[in-house]
Amino acid sequence: MILCLCPNPSVDSYAWLNTMDTGTVNRxxxxxxFPGGKGTHVACALNEMGIPVKLMGIWAGKxxxxxxxECHKRNIPTCGIEIDGENRRCYTFRSLNTAFNSTELLEPGPELLEQNWKEFLKDFRKQITEVQLIIISGSFPKNAPQDAYxxxxxxxxxVGKKVIIDCSGIQLKNAMRSSFFGIHINEQEIRNLAAHNSITDTIKSLKEKTTWLALTLGKKGLRLIKGNEEVQANVVVNNVKSTVGSGxxxxxxxxxxxxxxxxxKEIARYGVAFGAANCLNENLGMLRKEDVNDLIRNVNIKISSYVS
Incomplete structure (x- = not known):
């Protein structure tokens, strides 16, 4: 089984309206x-493809x-701790008016107390003993330790468990003080991490910390790096409905x-097909098994030696 950790779950909403004007009423x-948060999207995608998965979160309020x-309706078991407050709601405003199409508004979410964090660590220790692979994705609630990852x-x-991470900012910088099995990072995140260093040097630094490095480049696809091997993968997607949750x-x-x-090669192929399948579904952060199976046959693969 795979444990997907979503530290900061959300209710993701599509809100449709014709136009958006400031200082007046918009209907x-x-x-x-939809059930949201990066780790929730990961769990839903794995579940859709028949992979046994459990979702762990920090849960708050209604x-x-x-x-x-919503996860239980999809037969995804959940675990984790409950805290005061409310999990955040994230609104994506959609319209044919491209001036504001896919504008997002994100609520702040709950606050994590020191005692909450201790309880969460205790539960996490228990949960990881029962799974083969752990995926930790996304942000933490307010007041979480900056070295939570x-x-x-x-x-x-x-305890010798493999963990894949997907984070950014101070959490990623602190995570690099250790080593981990895998990381997914996008082009903007690696530029932010690089700061005044070159992207090449930053990739080299990441390679020293991880077995698998997945760098996504938007429409240019995926660079999957392991040691001195690199696979570049991409697939053409027509009729894109939503890119939210594709990563x-x-x-x-x-x-x-x-x-x-x-x-x-198959790891890269699966990654690209899963990400592209999400684009064909208007439901936020969701994919359909039939779309993955169609796309996976059309993924273009290029194998090369990694050049630092």
Whole structure:
């Protein structure tokens, strides 16, 4: 089984309206909600493809109850701690008016107390003993330790569990004080991490910390690097409906292939197909098995030696 950790779950909503004007009333014509947060998207994608998965989160209020209930409807077991407050709601405003199409508004979410963090670590120690692979994705609630990822990685390393991370900012910088099995990072995140260093040097630094490095480049596809090997993968997608959650679905694809003990080409192929399949579905952060199976046959693969 794979444990997907979503430290900061959310209720993701599509809000449709004709136009958006400041200083006046804007009426939403339709609203549709989905269970969200990066780790939730990963869990839903793996579950859709028949991979045994459990979702661990930090749950708060009615929003947290909704997210868990929606996951249970999909036969995804959940675990984790409950805290005061409400899990955040994230709104994506959609319109034919391209001036504001896919504008997002994100709520702050709950605050994590020191005692909450201790309880969470205790539960995490228990959960990781029961799984083969751990995926930690996304942000933490307010007041979480700035080295939260680092602490969780070190707990996994102590018991010999493989962990894949997807984070940014101070959490990523602190995580690099340790080593981990895999990382998914996008082009903007690696530029932010590089700061005044070159992208090449930053990739080299990451390679020293991880077995698998998945670097996504938007429409240019995926660079999957392991040691001195590199696979570049991409697939053409027509009729894109939503890109929200595509990176999370790509993480799920990589994890699924690793869980199945497939080779490097297939890991890249799965990752790209999962990410692209999400684009064909208007439901936020979701994919359909039939789309993955169609796309996976059309992924273009290029194998090369990694050049630092």
């Amino acid at each position: 939403i014509s339709s609203l549709k909600a 929003s947290g109850e909704y997210i868990r209930q 680092l602490q969780l990685i070190e707990l996994c390393n102590r 999370d679905c790509l993480t799920a694809g990589i994890a699924a292939a690793i869980f199945k003990k497939l080779g490097m």
